[in-house]
Amino acid sequence: MQPEQNKIVFLLPWRDEVPVGGYKVAYEYANRFYRDGWNVTICYPHVRGSFKQDIKNPFLRLKMRVGFFYRFFKNHYKAGEWFPLESGIKKFFIFAISDSALRDYKDAKIIATAVETAIELNAVRSVPNANKFYFIQDFEAWNVSENAVYVSYRFPMKKLTIAPWLRERVESAGEKAELIPNGFDFDYFTLSKTVENRSPYEIAMLYHKDERKRCEDAMKALELIKRQIPELHVTMFGVPEPPSDLPDWYTYHRQPSKTLHNAIYNNAAIFVAASKMEGFGLTLGEAMISGCAIACTNNGGFSCMAIHNKTALLSPVFDTEALAKNILRLINDNEFRIKLARAGNEYIRQFTWEKAFESFKTAVNR
Incomplete structure (x- = not known):
């Protein structure tokens, strides 16, 4: 008699149509559990938890259910199309997370x-x-209050987290969390152009509309530098449409392909990020893999990889002048930029998906 196959279900908050960092991490784990022989399901609710609580009108509830089942049976629901999920992984579209659904x-x-x-x-x-x-x-x-987040940390379920600062938040709520840092795909992102042969005036950065990313701060810092260094050029990439007032010394690529994404990182000497808060900061690690020197803000997520004067130059959140000063240092001191880029590239190699998956699998089996 064959042993029963291990089962795992990933509950995602919504159907995704474009790349999202948190979904990318969940999908990577889903693929690895599937390759390890597990039965893997990814669950997408039609109604978000916070919105469901606000639906008081029974007719509206009925209308939403009818709409869900119509789309479900018409096979209108799509999710995760941007990520190469293993074909044997089941995508399960439900009205809401509930006893009946699970x-x-x-x-x-x-x-x-x-x-x-x-x-x-x-x-x-x-x-x-x-x-x-x-x-x-x-x-x-x-989508919920800070207090609701802390309350959730006290739920009777095992907590796994990706960064020390998040583990500290869980511990401040009187609970424990197992730390499992994210991994990186060293086959997807590569160093194809030596750090020595890059123009120090070539900058790369992510564009995002999330206010927490503080893209406007990074752009202000770069504007300060542009006044001193006319040769400065910025290549920006992201999911949304570019800003309508983007200066002509910027180049923007929306949802770049793998080849173009790698080319953006490898053409840049410096990667800039000004977030006030990051869970982990995937783009920082991707840039390190690709040989960029890092100038970024000092937040919990970035600090998983960015060590001041060793693997990156850090500045306080919101301090555009300090960020500009760090970028200028990397532009003007080529020897230091190369040293920092090499150190970052070496340091980031400890963050493998193989290590992360083994830790995650051990945690759910314990």
């Missing part, structure tokens, strides 16, 4: 990947607490 997964390991999915999973009684896991990738106080 009734066939009582013996599976259930991974809540966001605060809203943790809140919903906590209310599910058909799944034993021993099979509930809360994968904390950021301090997610944008």
Whole structure:
């Protein structure tokens, strides 16, 4: 008789149509569990947890359910199309996370990947607490209050998190969390152009509309430098449309391909980021892999990889002049830029997906 296949379910907060960092990490784990022989399901609710609580009108509830089932049976639902998921992974579209939705997964390991999915999973009684896991990738106080986030840290489920600063937040709520830093795909991102042969005037940065990314601060710092160094050129990439007032010394690439994404990083001497808060900071690591020297702000996520004067130059959040000063130092001191880029490239190589997956698998099996 064949042993029963291990099952794991990843609860995502919504259907994704474009690349999202937290989803990328969940998908990477899903692929690796599948290759390890697990039965893997990714669950997408139609109704977000925070919104469901606000639906008081029974007719609106009925309308939403009818809309969901119409789209479901018409096969209109799509998600994760931008990521190369293994074909054997099941995508499960449900109206909401509930006992009935998860009734066939009582013996599976259930991974809540966001605060809203943790809140919903906590209310599910058909799944034993021993099979509930809360994968904390950021301090997610944008759809719920900060207090609600801290309350979620006290739910009776095992907590896994990606960064020391997030583990500290969980501990401040009187709970424990296992630290499992993210990995990077060293086959996807590569160093193809030597750091010595890059123009110090070539800058790369991510563009994002999330206010926490503080892209406007990075752009202000670069504007200060442009006044001193007319040769400065910035290549920016991201998911949204570019800003309407983007200066002509910027080049913008929307949702670049793998080849172009690598070319952006490898053409740049310096990668700039000014976030006030990051769960981990995937683009920072990608830039390090690709040989960029890093000038960024000092926040919990970046500090997983960015060590001042060793693997990066750090400046206080919101301090555009300090950020500009650090960028200028890297432009003007080529020897130091090369040293920093090499150190970052060496340091980031400890963050492998193989190590992360083994730690994650051990945690859910313990």
